[in-house]
Amino acid sequence: MSRLVWELRRAQWRLGIVGALAILLIGAAAVIALVQILPLHNDIAAREADLDARAAKLKLPPPPSPDQAVAPFSAEQRYFIFLHSLHAIAAKNGISLPQITYQLAAPDKDSSLRRYVVETTFAATYLQFRVFLSELRTMPGLRCERLTIARPNIGVTQLDVHLQCAFLVEASK
Structure with a gap:
């Protein structure tokens, strides 16, 4: 010590x-x-x-389309599945959706449908756009309301597309 x-x-x-x-x-x-x-x-x-x-x-993964998500899903969940499908279709066709706006439209008092408005602007070639739009048309509940296509220069193959869609889904009571 x-x-x-x-x-x-x-x-x-x-x-x-x-x-x-x-x-x-x-x-x-x-x-x-x-x-x-x-x-x-x-x-x-x-x-x-x-x-x-x-x-x-x-x-x-979520179901590939909103109408396959029937019984246990609410209207909002089916809308999010629709958004997932929209982005998946765009990515599959090589389209980037850099600017997109989502909103719930004002509901009618008598209707049990909910209407969601999706508005986007993107650039794509003519072939990419045609395939993208044809696949969107197969989605149930989707309606393309307004479409604006512009080509800024005649020598350029890229299209500037402005698309407004409405997605209708039945709300549970």
Whole structure:
């Protein structure tokens, strides 16, 4: 025991005040690591495990079209499935929809239908646009209301398209 005390006094004499402060800082860093960093690391690991478990439950993609989502889905859920289908059809045809507006139209008091308006502007070639529009027409409940096609230069094959569609779905009462 006396040897340990003698070694500590010798280390204090050799290190001086700066060495003693360095040892205190290293000790404080170790305490902070034990008190703050390790519990935070464990919390992050637990959250990642929970997120992975929740992501594993979401393996089923939404139905390919809104009319296949019938019984347990509400009108809003069928509308979101329609939006997923719209973007999937656009991506399949190589069309990017950089600007798109979604809104719920004012409902009629007598009607049980909900009308959602989708308005988008995009650029596409003529062939991409034709295939995109023909696939959109097969979707039940979709109506193309307004279509504006412009070609800014006669030598350019890209079309500037402005499309306004309405999606009608029956709301549950």
